[in-house]
Amino acid sequence: MKVFSLASGSKGNAYCVESQGVLLLIDCGLSCRELIHRLGSAGYDAESIAAVVFTHDHSDHIAGVESFHRRYPMVELNATMITAEAIAQRSGLTIEDFYTFEIGQEFATGPFLLESFGVPHDAADPVGYVVRADGCTYFHGTDIGTPLESIGRQLSRADVAVLESNHDPVMVCNSPRPESTKRRILGARGHLANDECAQLVRRFASQKLKHLFLAHLSQQCNTPELAEKAARSALAEIGRSDVALEILLQDKPSSVFCGVMQPQIV
Template sequence: MRIASLGSGSQGNATLLEWRGGALLIDCGFSVKEALARLERLGYSAGELSAVLVTHEHSDHIKGVAALARRFTLPVYMTPGTYHSRNHGMLPHLQLIEGYQPFAIGDLKVEPVAVPHDAREPAQFVFEADGLRVGVLTDLGSISPHVEQSYQGCDALVLEANHDPRMLAGGPYPPSLKQRVGGPWGHLSNQQAAGFLKRLDTARLQHLVIAHISQKNNTLELAREAIEPVSAEVANVIYACQNEGFGWLDVSVLGVESALA
């Protein structure tokens, strides 16, 4: 398996997951033109995708999904709440994720995870194929016991560290938005992400990607200051950015053996 990102932040999000049997785009918060350019930068084309998977209906995650699906006749997976939250127009092959039940796309197992976020029926995901486990966890305001249990034992993890509480409190957002972002249904702070990592079984973790870092309410230095003390045993820790996301990361069985050695 391998993963990459087209971009990560409040201006647009999309994560690319490839396994031996296909490829999946998780969200598309960019216009079709921009998404295609970003895919090309990663050496990929939309015609190679097996499907698009949607986490929730906020525009920085769903903006280009319907248009991309129509143009390339791609199946789209989302929860009923996400589907009914807005008018998507015609979706050629809509697949509803009912009750957060696991499902398969070819030989990729997809485990939807319910998360506390201010959307209709948001989901984050854990993927399994070829004995490997990759988690994507962004856009949630708090770590529930269910979330903590669901992401144990990953070989790669994309994790949100959205804001620094002090920067958010003193930043340019209006009070209502500050309350939303920093609340239990908003986004994870650097400290919440670090606390989660401290409680997580990271013995197999080959790659940790810190993602969805706010450009107005956080800095790379502050995120690193919180994350580095709890990620010393992870072989590769990188920080995704809005403009370039992150490049391809290979997740392999050999990496698992090395991590456990």
């Protein structure tokens, strides 16, 4: 399994998991043209994408889906029924363009086994994912208002994880944003603060975890240094300073995490 980000943040999100040359795209928040461009710079082409799964219907996660679907109609679009309806309402797509699943129901697409889990966020039906392939387990959690134990339990399964580390609460309070926006970001269905991300890591990162990507950083109300410092101290507290830590950026693809394939048991 390989994992990498094409873009992460409130201006657009797109994350990739690769197994056996096949790509799973998580969220499609870049224009189709930009998605193809960034995939190319990571060494892939869009023809390798077998499926897209959506976390929720906010525009930074779905902005490119209509043009992507027109250009690549054979690529499966997967979402919960409620998210599919919400995306259809906000794009030129229809509900028939989607494969739908229930939260918690395991489903397969290409070489990937996926499970979704609910997350608190102010969207129609937001979820995170656990993706398994090649004996590796990937955790994907962004746009999370509260660091729930149920989310932590999913994180504890991971060899590699993308976890939101959105903001520093003091920077949010001191920012020139409207009070309503500040309340939304800081609220129980908003975004995960650096210390909340660190709390999940401290409590739930297991001995299996090899690579942690910090995602969806606010460009106004966070810095890569603050996010990294919080996560590094959490990892140090649990004796896991060996975990590779990377900050995902809005404007360029990340490095590629390559999971170790487990030997087949015969």
